[in-house]
Amino acid sequence: MTSTPERARRGAPPRTAFLLAQVGAEAADRFAERVAALGLTPREAGAIRVLGRRQGLSQRELAEQLGTVPSRLVALVDELEAKGFVVRERSEGDRRNNVLTLAPDGERMLARLREVAEAHQGDVLSPLDDDEQVALAALLAKLAAASSFPPDGHPGFRR
Amino acid sequence: MTSTPERARRGAPPRTAFLLAQVGAEAADRFAERVAALGLTPREAGAIRVLGRRQGLSQRELAEQLGTVPSRLVALVDELEAKGFVVRERSEGDRRNNVLTLAPDGERMLARLREVAEAHQGDVLSPLDDDEQVALAALLAKLAAASSFPPDGHPGFRR
């Protein structure tokens, strides 16, 4: 009877889930560093990203997209407005709502964020050759599809 | 001249590094939930894990292993001692040092943590078949080898 090493023969080795969290956190940290060099917190970067894709969101809607609570958005939008990246206006239709849009400087910052994200990815994945990178992307996509999290929520945008 | 989609043909698709951080954070969150069900914070779980492997550490050494600062360990060890998982004694050789060891309950908790980690991994990797799990493990190991972080530091042990 083969008893002891039976389970070890199939599936991933023991610490794989741990490694996944560790490598993911490391990637998030390094992205945060790059973003900080642009004078942004990860959360601010996330807000700009979301607004770049869906202009005119209310604060409530943006909070939902970012996976945070509306009251936390006040200071965040204050900051982004002060830096000239975001415009906050009262909605004409429903004057309780704020309409959030990217200012021209915000559009420019979004473009730089895209460059930074690309450089960051090249850096993070550089230990892998092209085939391995494609394989990793496919595996992660499969895991992400099974898991349900907010589209632009968690990762490096938490701190 | 093929100009535009040239870069897209090799390497990972655009949001792979982002996905890595996202999936990794999700895994860490789910592990934290399981650990909380045992009445532990991720940090406490990390401390028990480290002490299980290297008994007799001083608080300074444990702090280094966990990637934190010594002053933060005081409350952590207080808590683990109160729960009966860790024993804190003055060192005979150098009476400035504390010698940290796992109490019997700590050993039992460590065994439960190992079970929880195994169940967690099975859960996290369940969307993948066995071959895919092995492939992912290899890719992550390659990334981890290239990156340098503390052995038991970061991942879910931050909060």
Next chain:
DNA sequence: TATTGTTATACTCTATAACTATA
């Protein structure tokens, strides 16, 4: 009455640096 944004409050974490006791 319900909802949006805002503010206020209290609470948790954390870092930093004093402090003590040993060496």
Next chain:
DNA sequence: TATAGTTATAGAGTATAACAATA
């Protein structure tokens, strides 16, 4: 004087709930 552990303090970040304006 230097080091391990501890304690104190102050700061950042957060959640929660109260609040004002609008619907």
